[in-house]
Amino acid sequence: MLSLGLAPGLLLAADGDVTTPAPAPAPVAEAAPLPAPANVTDVPAPAADIGALDLGQLLGTGLRAGDLGSFGMSLGGQKATVEFHGFLTLDFNERWGDLANLAPDRVRRTPARDLGNTLVGATYFDLGQAGLVARGGIADRVFPELAFSFNHTGDNDLEELEVPWAFVDFRVMDWLVLRAGYIPVPLGAVNEYHWADFLRPTASLPLTNIHLIPGELQPWSEVGVQVRGRVPLGGERSFSYAAYVVNGGLSQVLPANAGEAAEGAEAGEGGEAVAGSGPLEGGDPADFEGEYTFTKVADKAFGGRASLVAARGVELGLSGYTGHYTVDGRRRILVLDADVGLEFSQVTLRGEAVLVQQEISGALVDKGPLLNSVFRPGAYVLFAYALTPRLEPYAQWDFVTRVDTTTQDAGEWFTQVLEGAVVRSIIGVAVRPLPIQVPRTLVKAEALVTTLHGERTELAIRAQVATGF
Amino acid sequence: MAGLLSALPAGAGELSAEVRSVLLLRVLAYDRGLPARATGPGIPILLLEAAGDSASRAECAQFETALTQLGGKVTVAGRPVHVARAVFTDAAALGKALDTHKPAVLYVCVGMGPHLADVAGVTRQRRIPSATGQQPYVAAGLGFGLVEKDNRPRVVVNLPVCRAEGADFDAALLTLAEIIR
Numbered sequence: 001m002l003s004l005g006l007a008p009g010l011l012l013a014a015d016g017d018v019t020t021p022a023p024a025p026a027p028v029a030e031a032a033p034l035p036a037p038a039n040v041t042d043v044p045a046p047a048a049d050i051g052a053l054d055l056g057q058l059l060g061t062g063l064r065a066g067d068l069g070s071f072g073m074s075l076g077g078q079k080a081t082v083e084f085h086g087f088l089t090l091d092f093n094e095r096w097g098d099l100a101n102l103a104p105d106r107v108r109r110t111p112a113r114d115l116g117n118t119l120v121g122a123t124y125f126d127l128g129q130a131g132l133v134a135r136g137g138i139a140d141r142v143f144p145e146l147a148f149s150f151n152h153t154g155d156n157d158l159e160e161l162e163v164p165w166a167f168v169d170f171r172v173m174d175w176l177v178l179r180a181g182y183i184p185v186p187l188g189a190v191n192e193y194h195w196a197d198f199l200r201p202t203a204s205l206p207l208t209n210i211h212l213i214p215g216e217l218q219p220w221s222e223v224g225v226q227v228r229g230r231v232p233l234g235g236e237r238s239f240s241y242a243a244y245v246v247n248g249g250l251s252q253v254l255p256a257n258a259g260e261a262a263e264g265a266e267a268g269e270g271g272e273a274v275a276g277s278g279p280l281e282g283g284d285p286a287d288f289e290g291e292y293t294f295t296k297v298a299d300k301a302f303g304g305r306a307s308l309v310a311a312r313g314v315e316l317g318l319s320g321y322t323g324h325y326t327v328d329g330r331r332r333i334l335v336l337d338a339d340v341g342l343e344f345s346q347v348t349l350r351g352e353a354v355l356v357q358q359e360i361s362g363a364l365v366d367k368g369p370l371l372n373s374v375f376r377p378g379a380y381v382l383f384a385y386a387l388t389p390r391l392e393p394y395a396q397w398d399f400v401t402r403v404d405t406t407t408q409d410a411g412e413w414f415t416q417v418l419e420g421a422v423v424r425s426i427i428g429v430a431v432r433p434l435p436i437q438v439p440r441t442l443v444k445a446e447a448l449v450t451t452l453h454g455e456r457t458e459l460a461i462r463a464q465v466a467t468g469f
Numbered sequence: 470m471a472g473l474l475s476a477l478p479a480g481a482g483e484l485s486a487e488v489r490s491v492l493l494l495r496v497l498a499y500d501r502g503l504p505a506r507a508t509g510p511g512i513p514i515l516l517l518e519a520a521g522d523s524a525s526r527a528e529c530a531q532f533e534t535a536l537t538q539l540g541g542k543v544t545v546a547g548r549p550v551h552v553a554r555a556v557f558t559d560a561a562a563l564g565k566a567l568d569t570h571k572p573a574v575l576y577v578c579v580g581m582g583p584h585l586a587d588v589a590g591v592t593r594q595r596r597i598p599s600a601t602g603q604q605p606y607v608a609a610g611l612g613f614g615l616v617e618k619d620n621r622p623r624v625v626v627n628l629p630v631c632r633a634e635g636a637d638f639d640a641a642l643l644t645l646a647e648i649i650r
Contacts, residue, residue, distance in 0.1 A: 048542070048543055048544075049498075049543060049544045049545070049546070049547060050491075050494045050495050050497075050498050050543045050544065050545050051495075051498040051545070051546065053491070053495050055492075055495050055496075055499075055624075055641075055642065055645055056645055058491065058492065058495065058622065059621060059622055059623065059624065059645055060621045060622070
């Protein structure tokens with residue numbers, strides 16, 4: 001018996017028997033017009049439209065040996081919409097002062113960064129972000145999204161080809177979406193919503209999204225599952241949430257303070273490169289890399305974000321993440337983030353406060369996590385004012401620092417905060433040449449002053465063209 | 470959608486009337502010219518059999534039953550399906566029948582081999598797509614066919630004929646069908 005399945009509940013079965021032929025109808029010259037219902041509204045509506053049936057499945061168009069094409073050929077029967085989008089950023093950077101990254105324990109990857117002079121890499125173009133995003137919609141229920149990016153072409157210390165995210169959303173209800181895949185971690189607002197340059201008036205990511213929530217190369221993403229959604233609360237108010245379980249694969253793979261010592265550079269001074277030294281823990285999250293062997297253990301990472309749109313243009317968020325961060329899976333990391341966003345009239349005010357706690361092996365191992373950790377607090381505040389739809393000057397202030405609580409003397413902690421603090425001030429302007437027709441294309445220019453404990457200072461200017469399409 | 474079209478048993482030959490009915494309606498839904506052609510409240514389908522041919526009459530009857538049963542459960546582009554049969558005598562009579570019924574598609578049953586040229590001439594003149602369950606008929610000048618190959622159902626589209634008959638099939642169908650250019 002050959003059976004066909006159609007919409008749920010519609011199962012037809014052929015009995016395999018030839019039906020008794022009906023009496024032969026009259027020749028066409030005498031045929032009566034097609035019978036039609038006296039009133040179309042009298043006809044009970046059938047259960048489903050044939051257009052919902054997947055023809056590819058009907059035809060069994062799975063790939064077989066010798067067939068043309070790849071498995072993609074079997075997808076043609078779906079009524080899916082596919083969109084392609086992208087983002088591009090070109091930076092021009094001019095830097096004066098110590099070229100080395102001013103975070104005290106940041107690993108240097110190439111000799112160029114060890115040379116404290118302006119002859120190497122102080123003036124350069126950088127294709128900061130270049131990404132292609134494919135997004136599909138199937139039956140208004142399933143929404144896969146896949147991105148490719150090749151960021152920082154021009155800065156060979158950072159240049160990488162990446163898949164920054166790849167996931168599928170299944171919309172159960174507007175307030176319940178199931179997400180699975182390689183998911184941008186909902187920590188704060190920048191990582192998930194403002195990472196791409198065309199989404200911010202500023203040319204530079206906050207320091208918190210480089211050294212605390214690693215996002216210098218791409219948004220921090222992890223493999224796992226997530227539930228998310230938005231619940232309207234009446235008027236402009238709403239509550240949004242995201243909760244997830246992931247591998248927690250982003251981990252420290254380079255020893256802190258390790259790397260090749262540049263010729264002539266002093267070792268051990270203020271965190272400069274010392275070849276081969278340093279533990280695989282307690283390092284700068286900006287140097288973390290993803291997916292190592294410990295990700296296969298049962299103890300996963302999890303977290304979430306809750307946000308409240310209290311009024312139009314006012315959003316408050318709280319988020320957290322806990323998981324492992326060392327390649328042996330033995331040390332945990334906790335990230336807490338509070339974010340606020342205010343957008344009204346011509347004013348944009350955004351800020352985040354972040355606290356990272358990294359367990360390390362310290363002398364006080366029996367004293368609990370508070371005295372056995374590296375803490376990394378940081379924050380950023382952005383103020384932008386749109387003088388006109390085209391012109392938006394802004395100012396941003398951010399800082400990150402670290403303190404190792406394994407030292408017994410609490411007074412030393414304050415000293416560490418000061419000595420390890422990287423403080424940056426930015427003033428700039430964003431220009432939207434065609435604010436109505438092309439709202440996602442901006443030209444920006446900013447000046448940055450970055451200091452480490454007031455002693456080492458870097459001045460820089462950055463010009464940027466950023467577009468989303 | 471629950472269930473899939475199961476693989477045909479070896480040696481099954483032609484597709485069953487039920488399978489063809491599902492495929493016919495599904496293919497029809499891919500025709501972007503359908504709304505302009507079928508302007509009434511329903512989607513009319515006309516089945517054409519050869520005069521005095523019992524095999525043709527049998528296929529026509531089976532297919533009418535299968536389409537009618539399926540039409541009671543599904544719509545095409547949101548509209549119900551209506552099925553009628555006709556017997557071919559000559560091209561002029563066929564033309565009058567098409568003018569009367571104004572079908573969205575003319576399905577040509579087995580046994581119409583000697584009359585294909587006449588049928589094709591009329592359908593192109595009146596821009597009504599033609600379909601069949603016989604692969605040779607598609608190569609000979611009908612619009613599209615619902616056939617069995619390698620134990621799987623297949624849609625064969627004679628693209629030039631379809632265009633001449635006013636069918637404008639979505640690319641999504643054409644990527645799945647076997648195309649005769």
